[in-house]
Amino acid sequence: MSDWIFCSGSGLLSTSIGLNAVSAHGTCTAVFVAVAAIASFGLASIRTLGKMKWAAWAGVASVFTAVMMATIAVGLQERPPTAPKGGGPWVSDYKLVGNPSFTQAITAVSSIVFAFAGTPG
The missing domain is CATH 1.10.286 (GTP Cyclohydrolase I; Chain A, domain 1)
Incomplete structure (x- = not known):
């Protein structure tokens, strides 16, 4: 419940x-x-969820698209606007896995899991 x-x-x-x-x-x-x-x-x-499965798949597609767009945009970004100005090269401090708190990690995982878990059919 x-x-x-x-x-x-x-x-x-x-x-x-x-x-x-x-x-x-x-x-x-x-x-x-x-x-x-x-x-x-x-x-x-609506009486049956089977008649609404198109809406569930549209929701899954939109969540997946939003996550992928953000991931790709961050990956392709050369120099973020908040990087120090100057002529020198900027080095990213990108980490594949950082040190997230428990709440941040569960939020990241559950957004993907809940997007796919409730889809009927």
């Missing part, structure tokens, strides 16, 4: 953050959470 609560909370929070970003914070976050809750209630009223 708690998995469903955390999944729905994550979805509502992500939707409100996305709507805040698109609207340049034009409305209160609570209003966007209410909009997301009403939309998910309407979509959850």
Whole structure:
């Protein structure tokens, strides 16, 4: 039961953050959470999940695309805007595996796992 609560909370929070970003914070976050809750209630009223599997696959595709875009963009970036200015070469301190906290590591893993775990069919 708690998995469903955390999944729905994550979805509502992500939707409100996305709507805040698109609207340049034009409305209160609570209003966007209410909009997301009403939309998910309407979509959850459909009798069978089998009729909604196209939406689940669209969600998986969008999460996977977003993660891959961020990964590729960071990998291809030559000199970030916050790097020290100057004529000398800039050396990246890129680490394949850094020292994340437990929360950061679980958040990174669960974003990928939850994207694929709830997809029907």
